[in-house]
Amino acid sequence: MVSLTRISFVTLLYAILMHTAGSRVLELSDRFLDIHKDGQWLVMMYAPWCAHCKRLEPIWSHVAQHLHATSIRVGRVDCTRFTSVASSFKIKGFPTILFLKGDQEYVYHGDRTRDEIVKFALRLSGPPVQEVTKPQSFDTIKRERDLYFLYVGGRSGVLWELYHKTANTFQAHAFFYQSHPSVVNKHAPVENVPALFVYKESSHYNFTGHNLSDIEKMNETLYKWVNAERFPTFPKVTRGNINQLFLTNKNLVLAVVEENQLEEVAPDMLEFKDMVESVIKSKREKYHDHFQFGWIASPDLVNSIAMMVLPLPSLIVINTTTNHHHIPEDETEKLTPYVIELFLEQIRNESAPRFGGNTWLVRSYRTWFELKSTLVSMWKGNPILMTVLVGLPVGFLSLICYGICCPDILDANDEEDENAGASHMKND
Numbered sequence: 001m002v003s004l005t006r007i008s009f010v011t012l013l014y015a016i017l018m019h020t021a022g023s024r025v026l027e028l029s030d031r032f033l034d035i036h037k038d039g040q041w042l043v044m045m046y047a048p049w050c051a052h053c054k055r056l057e058p059i060w061s062h063v064a065q066h067l068h069a070t071s072i073r074v075g076r077v078d079c080t081r082f083t084s085v086a087s088s089f090k091i092k093g094f095p096t097i098l099f100l101k102g103d104q105e106y107v108y109h110g111d112r113t114r115d116e117i118v119k120f121a122l123r124l125s126g127p128p129v130q131e132v133t134k135p136q137s138f139d140t141i142k143r144e145r146d147l148y149f150l151y152v153g154g155r156s157g158v159l160w161e162l163y164h165k166t167a168n169t170f171q172a173h174a175f176f177y178q179s180h181p182s183v184v185n186k187h188a189p190v191e192n193v194p195a196l197f198v199y200k201e202s203s204h205y206n207f208t209g210h211n212l213s214d215i216e217k218m219n220e221t222l223y224k225w226v227n228a229e230r231f232p233t234f235p236k237v238t239r240g241n242i243n244q245l246f247l248t249n250k251n252l253v254l255a256v257v258e259e260n261q262l263e264e265v266a267p268d269m270l271e272f273k274d275m276v277e278s279v280i281k282s283k284r285e286k287y288h289d290h291f292q293f294g295w296i297a298s299p300d301l302v303n304s305i306a307m308m309v310l311p312l313p314s315l316i317v318i319n320t321t322t323n324h325h326h327i328p329e330d331e332t333e334k335l336t337p338y339v340i341e342l343f344l345e346q347i348r349n350e351s352a353p354r355f356g357g358n359t360w361l362v363r364s365y366r367t368w369f370e371l372k373s374t375l376v377s378m379w380k381g382n383p384i385l386m387t388v389l390v391g392l393p394v395g396f397l398s399l400i401c402y403g404i405c406c407p408d409i410l411d412a413n414d415e416e417d418e419n420a421g422a423s424h425m426k427n428d
Ligand SMILES: *[C@@H]1O[C@H](CO)[C@@H](O)[C@H](O)[C@H]1NC(C)=O
Pocket: 191, 192, 204, 205, 206
């Protein structure tokens, strides 16, 4: 009897927790406020009416499926029903993705793709720096992580302390490991310990700032190095990561192309993109310190930065400190690696013409440009709807005007009388 009640209780609990059969997403209520500090949670705060939330739903199921074997619990909260949860976590928009670990709370700002969200959760679920104790583990790490930092040496000393602190700051954005020379030596002999590397695109790059005597200076150098190296050499730039790229304070060199619905780039644009990539791949040492390369398939985002409609494909360089941008004078067809290098050289010696910036005048022009683009694209997408949308308010407005004006005309006499009366009174 007891076991039967227990089974039905468990079933009931299961039914409450599980959204639908098959989905591993936990449907949470305001009871979540009592338990959110236990263990690790990846939670989506959503509202049923929000279109972005609907689009995220299938991805969220995949995320939950992917993290099922870990200790991270994946759930979601309908914030329109459980407003106390929304106000407790100070949710300002939907969907908001949170990672919760004890008292710590991280908001996800990246691309809403399965891989990126899963990586975000996995980075935060462990300690800021994960220790690698077995040489074999490197095979898995190399296979699964396209970019990671590795500190070789013991867990003490100035560089270690600074590395640990920096890893803590950037934990949501990159994977940080530590290992001993004896473990790493089987893969790559390290001459001087401690040493610090970043691995990406099957290459590794040294951190060389640790012979500085000044700790403050070393910290600053390390912080800047990690902040600049945490991106791949030629990443895809999106609305989700462009803000992070702006934090590098480098010049952002973007190949602007267009994707179709299946995220495919047309062959001619692909050729252009590969050509731009070849510049950074072949001259990394020369450009790496001042230029972050990338490609972008959201022309509207670039257009709003450039405040003009750029041809496709095209090249744009954005100074992320001042928000100025540079556009080559040559047409896209004439751009070769050599021409691009000359152009970058001019940007370095500040002889290239620059546009835009961040003054209020530029900002208000940008707002106007965005509004105009939105209206134009709405018009192109659905002229009839636009006519109705613009037409209806105009129609209503004229009705209202008519309503306001006409009675005035009819009542004009009365009012005049009253006014006349008032003025008489005054005169008296
Ligand atoms: C890293 O630094 C060490 C010593 O400073 C040097 O021997 C090695 O070649 C460097 N590796 C790379 C990839 O630059």
